Amino acid sequence: MTEAAAELPAPPEQAGAVFGERFADALRYAELLADAGVQRGLIGPREVPRLWERHLLNCAVLSEVIDEDVSVCDVGSGAGLPGIPLALARPDLEITLLEPLLRRTTFLEEVVRLLGLANVTVVRGRAEEMVGKLPPVDVVTARAVAPLERLAGWGLPLLRPHGEMAVLKGDTAEEELKAARAALGRLGAVSASVTQVGAGVVDPLSTVVRVLVGESPGGVRAATRRAKAARASRTPRSGGSAGRRRR
Numbered sequence: 001m002t003e004a005a006a007e008l009p010a011p012p013e014q015a016g017a018v019f020g021e022r023f024a025d026a027l028r029y030a031e032l033l034a035d036a037g038v039q040r041g042l043i044g045p046r047e048v049p050r051l052w053e054r055h056l057l058n059c060a061v062l063s064e065v066i067d068e069d070v071s072v073c074d075v076g077s078g079a080g081l082p083g084i085p086l087a088l089a090r091p092d093l094e095i096t097l098l099e100p101l102l103r104r105t106t107f108l109e110e111v112v113r114l115l116g117l118a119n120v121t122v123v124r125g126r127a128e129e130m131v132g133k134l135p136p137v138d139v140v141t142a143r144a145v146a147p148l149e150r151l152a153g154w155g156l157p158l159l160r161p162h163g164e165m166a167v168l169k170g171d172t173a174e175e176e177l178k179a180a181r182a183a184l185g186r187l188g189a190v191s192a193s194v195t196q197v198g199a200g201v202v203d204p205l206s207t208v209v210r211v212l213v214g215e216s217p218g219g220v221r222a223a224t225r226r227a228k229a230a231r232a233s234r235t236p237r238s239g240g241s242a243g244r245r246r247r
């Protein structure tokens with residue numbers, strides 16, 4: 001065991017109720033973060049003593065704003081936060097962990113395999129390059145990835161119509177939302193609010209910015225682009241790849 005891993009505290013009492021029958025896997029995930037996660041520079045050694053409260057539980061309580069049996073894409077998942085705690089607390093969710101860095105996706109794939117997380121898929125890529133490549137999801141989650149306005153530009157186009165982005169934010173949540181409101185509207189958001197979750201589990205509570213989209217997630221321009229792409233894929237073009245395939 002590394003020096004950092006030795007600093008991992010016993011799980012708090014609430015962890016049993018939050019992770020239920022997957023509590024042993026949550027314990028294993030905390031150990032993996034404290035050990036391999038720190039060794040590979042995916043999480044700072046100073047985070048280890050507060051892994052449970054600040055990371056696993058803080059992320060798992062995001063499940064309070066997520067409906068049953070929906071698909072989720074965790075953008076910029078890093079070492080699996082909030083995606084892995086969510087998948088452990090909510091086996092009913094279909095979760096995609098989207099992360100561009102190979103070192104991190106390698107760790108995520110190892111975690112998924114070691115914990116046998118059948119409801120999790122790891123995809124390597126940048127969110128803004130995944131529109132049209134990933135099936136649209138019901139919910140996009142994120143934590144510590146980018147300021148809200150930029151994140152919305154990446155995350156909202158990944159949603160299906162009437163989907164929701166639920167982002168864990170710190171004290172700046174209200175401020176960021178205020179600054180991003182106009183941009184959110186252009187991106188197809190129909191409502192946005194700040195809420196707190198985790199009563200009885202985490203103290204302080206976790207702050208979540210919730211952004212709901214309407215019929216055109218990603219905004220009018222993105223909807224037009226998608227419609228054009230769909231038309232192009234249906235229309236065989238002479239000299240195009242469809243034509244070549246037929247010969």
Ligand SMILES: C[S@@+](CC[C@H](N)C(=O)[O-])C[C@H]1O[C@@H](n2cnc3c(N)ncnc32)[C@H](O)[C@@H]1O
Nearest residue numbers: 075076077078081099100101126127143144145
């Ligand atoms: C500070 S880390 C946060 C990781 C994790 N969400 C957490 O809370 O611990 C930011 C992560 O966002 C990823 N990222 C940065 N730009 C991205 C993009 N355009 N699309 C998807 N992920 C991105 C980075 O590779 C990194 O893993």
